[in-house]
């Protein structure tokens with residue numbers, strides 16, 4: 001049986017729900033009778049049924065038609081079934097009581113508190129378990145979820161728009177669109193993938209940004225965080241509309257990020273000006289930098305992103321990908 005091929009199919013199934021399952025991981029599940037697919041399920045929406053339950057429920061409707069007993073079936077699931085009561089019951093118990101006797105798992109749950117417990121429960125109850133099939137793909141698919149569970153802090157992406165001469169904005173503080181419309185549309189997708197967007201007080205006042213994900217598909221909107229000591233905000237401004245927000249008055253970046261440890265926020269997108277972006281880089285709390293670079297210059301009236309040349313490389317980042325978006329270039333730098 002080509003379990004790798006089936007696992008890739010389950011991964012693709014899970015991927016369709018990356019904007020609505022978050023901050024939960026995406027999970028895909030397939031149930032087979034010999035080589036034939038009986039049912040498929042995914043974790044479609046945060047708080048709703050897990051993938052395994054959706055697949056089992058669909059299979060139940062086909063019992064007596066495509067198969068006689070659940071003992072004849074094999075389950076292929078991208079992530080280790082949970083073993084605890086969260087928003088739904090434990091999936092390991094649902095699998096055991098369904099009668100399924102064989103399961104192929106992509107990756108173990110990364111949370112050290114629960115990792116391996118679902119698998120142990122299945123084995124203890126006579127289910128034949130194999131795991132580790134395409135696990136790197138599963139980890140990549142749930143990058144921020146794995147990162148947060150392993151590192152005890154969210155994965156942090158900094159997104160900046162830069163002129164070709166390395167400027168962020170104009171000295172007079174007036175809002176400037178540096179990049180093209182297509183690049184700005186691309187940013188909406190990055191926002192949609194993140195659990196939180198974080199910015200600073202000057203950006204809020206100078207730009208009046210909305211900072212929500214304006215996309216044409218269903219999405220769990222990222223929560224907005226404003227880092228500012230100011231108290232006199234105009235609460236009718238765009239930032240305070242459209243989704244949940246929180247104002248953080250703490251200025252120590254490490255303490256701020258530590259405070260996310262016990263939250264469900266796995267991925268944060270920092271969209272701020274040079275002061276806050278450099279503070280994150282200096283605190284060594286950036287995991288990825290995305291630079292949208294326009295061919296235009298801002299000249300001497302522009303504010304530099306960085307004090308020195310090749311600052312991103314000097315902070316230890318390597319160019320991972322580079323491609324054109326109309327006249328702009330999107331460069332992604334990572335540390336891994």
Ligand SMILES: NC(=O)c1ccc[n+]([C@@H]2O[C@H](COP(=O)([O-])OP(=O)(O)OC[C@H]3O[C@@H](n4cnc5c(N)ncnc54)[C@H](OP(=O)(O)O)[C@@H]3O)[C@@H](O)[C@H]2O)c1
Nearest residue numbers: 161169200201202203206228229251272273274275276279
């Ligand atoms: N090109 C781009 O991609 C881009 C993106 C965003 C913004 N911008 C531009 O950036 C300009 C503002 O840049 P900025 O860097 O002055 O402002 P910022 O993005 O608002 O960040 C700085 C502010 O963050 C708050 N903050 C809290 N803790 C901090 C810390 N440890 N270190 C630094 N700041 C901390 C402070 O707010 P309080 O002063 O309120 O306490 C501080 O003034 C805007 O005019 C905007 O147009 C450009």
